[in-house]
Amino acid sequence: MLIYIIMVSLLMVGVAAWGKWFGLVSSFRVMAAVIAVGLFLFVVAIIGLCGAVKHHQVLLFFYMLILFVVFMVQFSVSCACLAINKEQQNLLLEIGWNKSESMQEDLERSLDCCDFLEVNYNESCVATCFKDQTCRPCSVIIQAYADDALQFVGGVSLFFSFTEILGVWLAHRYRNQKDHRQNPGAFI
Numbered sequence: 001m002l003i004y005i006i007m008v009s010l011l012m013v014g015v016a017a018w019g020k021w022f023g024l025v026s027s028f029r030v031m032a033a034v035i036a037v038g039l040f041l042f043v044v045a046i047i048g049l050c051g052a053v054k055h056h057q058v059l060l061f062f063y064m065l066i067l068f069v070v071f072m073v074q075f076s077v078s079c080a081c082l083a084i085n086k087e088q089q090n091l092l093l094e095i096g097w098n099k100s101e102s103m104q105e106d107l108e109r110s111l112d113c114c115d116f117l118e119v120n121y122n123e124s125c126v127a128t129c130f131k132d133q134t135c136r137p138c139s140v141i142i143q144a145y146a147d148d149a150l151q152f153v154g155g156v157s158l159f160f161s162f163t164e165i166l167g168v169w170l171a172h173r174y175r176n177q178k179d180h181r182q183n184p185g186a187f188i
Helices: 002-021 028-054 057-083 086-099 101-111 138-175
Strands: none
Touching: 002 028, 002 138, 028 057, 028 138, 057 138, 086 101, 086 138, 101 138
16 A cells, blocks of 8 residues: 555656756746645555554654545535536636636647637637637637546545545554564464
8 A cells, every 4th residue: 555655655756847948838827836746645545654664653643644645625616526517617717717827828839729618819819720710719629628537536536535534544453453563472
């Protein structure tokens, strides 16, 4: 279980760095958040590993506590991803769209669309379809991607949240076992 968490954390850090390096992720905040979560999971896994190797009760307790909190957050987020309806999704997408001018240009360029709800040909747009005046609003395209992404992320997150509660249960069982180093004769 601990090796699994270490691999996931290193994978998160590696994928975020790779995405930034190849220009797939334009937002520094998103990349920094993914790397921070990956490093946090790595530290949690190391705490659990040290606690298991040394049979250290306090480290195992904090490992269980942190892993349970991560489970609660991940379970809540996955349920929210699966339960969000179209109206809420559109509202969140519009709020995100209005926050950053550079993100709007990146999306218009990569998705070949203009504006959010309706195309206004009197304003400027960086999409290639703007010259031909054949652009679609970005909300339609983003909505299709967002719906699939939310369902996928919600399902995968829900699955992995239950593996974390399994880790809490295993750490609790191991923590309550007798340490064979304390009384070696008890196990013969």
